[in-house]
Amino acid sequence: MINVRAAPARAAAFVKWRRLFGRADNPLVHGIARLPAKVRTKLLVSFLGIAVLLLLIALLGLRVLGQSNSRSESLKALEERAAGYQNLYTESTTFRDLLAYCAGGADVGKFLNGGRPAPGSTRDCLRSIDRTVGTALAGLGTATRLGFEPAADEAAIFGQIKGDYRALNGLVARITASSRPSLALHARAEVFADDLKIAAATLANRTQNKTDALVAQNRRAYSGSRNLFLGVGIGAIGLALLLGFVLSWSLIGPIQRIGGRLAAIASGDFSGHVDVPNRDELGDLGKNVNRMNDELRRLYRELEATSRHKSEFLANMSHELRTPLNAIIGFSQVLREKMFGEINQKQQEYLDDILSSGNHLLSLINDVLDLSKVEAGQVELEVATFSLREALERGIVMVRERATQNGVQLALESDPNVDLVEGDERRIRQVIFNLLSNAVKFTPAGGRVDVRYQQLNGELRIFVADTGPGIAPEDHERIFDEFHQTDEGAQQHEGTGLGLALSKRLVELHGGHIWVDSELGKGSTFVFTMPMGSA
Amino acid sequence: MAGDQILVVEDNEKNMKLFRDVLEATGYRLLEATTGEQAVDLAATHSPNLVLMDIQLPDIDGVEALGRLRGNERTASIPVVALTAQAMQDDRKRFLDAGFDGYISKPVDVVEFVKTVKEYLRKEPS
Numbered sequence: 001m002i003n004v005r006a007a008p009a010r011a012a013a014f015v016k017w018r019r020l021f022g023r024a025d026n027p028l029v030h031g032i033a034r035l036p037a038k039v040r041t042k043l044l045v046s047f048l049g050i051a052v053l054l055l056l057i058a059l060l061g062l063r064v065l066g067q068s069n070s071r072s073e074s075l076k077a078l079e080e081r082a083a084g085y086q087n088l089y090t091e092s093t094t095f096r097d098l099l100a101y102c103a104g105g106a107d108v109g110k111f112l113n114g115g116r117p118a119p120g121s122t123r124d125c126l127r128s129i130d131r132t133v134g135t136a137l138a139g140l141g142t143a144t145r146l147g148f149e150p151a152a153d154e155a156a157i158f159g160q161i162k163g164d165y166r167a168l169n170g171l172v173a174r175i176t177a178s179s180r181p182s183l184a185l186h187a188r189a190e191v192f193a194d195d196l197k198i199a200a201a202t203l204a205n206r207t208q209n210k211t212d213a214l215v216a217q218n219r220r221a222y223s224g225s226r227n228l229f230l231g232v233g234i235g236a237i238g239l240a241l242l243l244g245f246v247l248s249w250s251l252i253g254p255i256q257r258i259g260g261r262l263a264a265i266a267s268g269d270f271s272g273h274v275d276v277p278n279r280d281e282l283g284d285l286g287k288n289v290n291r292m293n294d295e296l297r298r299l300y301r302e303l304e305a306t307s308r309h310k311s312e313f314l315a316n317m318s319h320e321l322r323t324p325l326n327a328i329i330g331f332s333q334v335l336r337e338k339m340f341g342e343i344n345q346k347q348q349e350y351l352d353d354i355l356s357s358g359n360h361l362l363s364l365i366n367d368v369l370d371l372s373k374v375e376a377g378q379v380e381l382e383v384a385t386f387s388l389r390e391a392l393e394r395g396i397v398m399v400r401e402r403a404t405q406n407g408v409q410l411a412l413e414s415d416p417n418v419d420l421v422e423g424d425e426r427r428i429r430q431v432i433f434n435l436l437s438n439a440v441k442f443t444p445a446g447g448r449v450d451v452r453y454q455q456l457n458g459e460l461r462i463f464v465a466d467t468g469p470g471i472a473p474e475d476h477e478r479i480f481d482e483f484h485q486t487d488e489g490a491q492q493h494e495g496t497g498l499g500l501a502l503s504k505r506l507v508e509l510h511g512g513h514i515w516v517d518s519e520l521g522k523g524s525t526f527v528f529t530m531p532m533g534s535a
Numbered sequence: 536m537a538g539d540q541i542l543v544v545e546d547n548e549k550n551m552k553l554f555r556d557v558l559e560a561t562g563y564r565l566l567e568a569t570t571g572e573q574a575v576d577l578a579a580t581h582s583p584n585l586v587l588m589d590i591q592l593p594d595i596d597g598v599e600a601l602g603r604l605r606g607n608e609r610t611a612s613i614p615v616v617a618l619t620a621q622a623m624q625d626d627r628k629r630f631l632d633a634g635f636d637g638y639i640s641k642p643v644d645v646v647e648f649v650k651t652v653k654e655y656l657r658k659e660p661s
Contacts, residue, residue: 319591322620326642327549333645334553339560362642 026249028242033250036279046247053236060232064225071218078214081148082207088143088161089200095137095168096193099186137172141165154206157199164196254282258289270297310376314369321365329358367498371482374505381424381509388421388428388460388530389414392451395432399440407445413452421460421530427506428530431514434499435464435526442468442524458532459512465525471518479516480504503528539656542566542583544574544600545618546593553643554587561649569593571600578610585655586615587639590630598633605634614655618643 035042150158171189178185254276261274270293276286335343336351343351373379396410403410421428439449447467454461471479482501507514507528518524541558545551546569555565566583568574571592578586586604590597597617604610617630617638630638639651 319620322641323547323550326547327553329642330550330553330557330645334557334560337645339557339645358642 028246029249032246033278039280046243050240057233057236064229075214078211082211085204085207089204091139091143092197092200096197099190099193154203157203161196161199164192167192254278254286261289265293311378314373318369325358325362371498371502383422383424385420385422386425387419389419391429391432395436398433399436403440408440408443409448411450418455423510423530431503431506434503439464439466460530461527463525463527467523470520470522471524472520476516539584540564542578542586544568544588557645571595574600575603578604579607586613587618588615590617590619601634616655
């Protein structure tokens, strides 16, 4: 039956488990991050920790190796003993059998019957196989001289064996030496031989058991050691990985988050803060990033506010300054047009003066406001592709009347190959009109103003040349300053002195340059450049 | 046509006097408003032949007043010309996009002003 109530609990547990292996919320990662130690220290400690783990594994390995070595040595010793005792057993068995053979032949019956000893009697047997018995005895003797010290529990039995051997030695000597068969001696020899044989068997068995036990123990010990070693090895690897994981995430996590926040800041988003809980250099870094974020946001807002204020101010000024001029120019015009009655010569003259001053003032206001806008960075160019030739032609039309009045010839030299440029058409027309009206203004009667343009190095150059008085080299740059007027200009009491300053700003906004080629008495050529259109 | 009624919306006294004197001397009848709200009311009640509206007004600005005039079917078809001291290109575009039939720059050239008014009155569908 499905326990429905348990399902959400299981789900919650699963989520918790996942969080443990997740990165940011991991309590271990958080814990390491919160440690108030330098990053360098944390790294050093982790690497030292891993080095210690490696050392531990090495030491453990050495210990296991040593234990295995000593075990195999003790096994070898045991096997040696087992071999020795086995040898003893074998020799004693051989001797005993021989003894039995000699005693247990048909002669035994004859002997027991008290009959005369037949050929092959015990004594003869012992004698005839004397060498064999002797050899066996000698072999037994050699076997008793173990190449090792018997263990404590074996020493007693071994002592017994040695005693038996000595007795046997003596008995066999007496038997061989006597001329008569001696059953009693023989019987006693058999007893001792049996005793020795059993004792040897006991020792051999005992040692064999010990060997088996040790082998089993070794096998167990090996498994144990191997498991321990594997366990420690895996544990160490796990620890090292965990340490690496936790440490790196406590360092990388913040770095990634800071990187993300900085990218957001770079694209103008100051809305968030980065959360770096670390109490080390990364924590400081995070705090500073947040402070920078807030400071930038504040500056941005200030900048926006200031910019808004500036444009509001300029718009207001524009309105406020022009409003009184409505009355000045308007009413003067109304009177001048004789809409409310006739006016005499003098009144007309004065009205003209008022009107021209008013218009002058208006030009000044327009220019100053324009210049202020450009200076305040409030001017945005409306860039489009337009016809330069048309713009130049329109400029010429606008000054033609004045030129004719002054007796100045106007000419435009077009280049059929070049026409389209990219820029703010209205502003460029402003520049053209400024240069043309200056040219016409400063050229005496009978002179000429020539306009031409050409393409050079990927940009357009526009030339406005006049046959006026020219400009001294030291003034070539100054004329582009605000309110600078050459002596001639000042005398004519016209112009605002702002035209060239404004033209320069406007040309530069387009990425171009403006300058003058001129010498006193040789006229002036004003040149400005513009980027080519993408036609 | 002479006898046409023109609604002038202008908050500056002297400017209003100028427009009044010039237009009346030319033979037009005048309605005067000094705020946008006033203008909308007067337009609704009198249905003038032309509205000359200053953009910078004390209460609602000219663009909003225009919106209201266009919203009311009594006044929707009356030509409305903006009078503006802001003669920047982007502003001009803004006025035309907002729905003004035209604009006149301030300070006005009186002669041009009269010509322009005559033109707008002639264009007006009777």
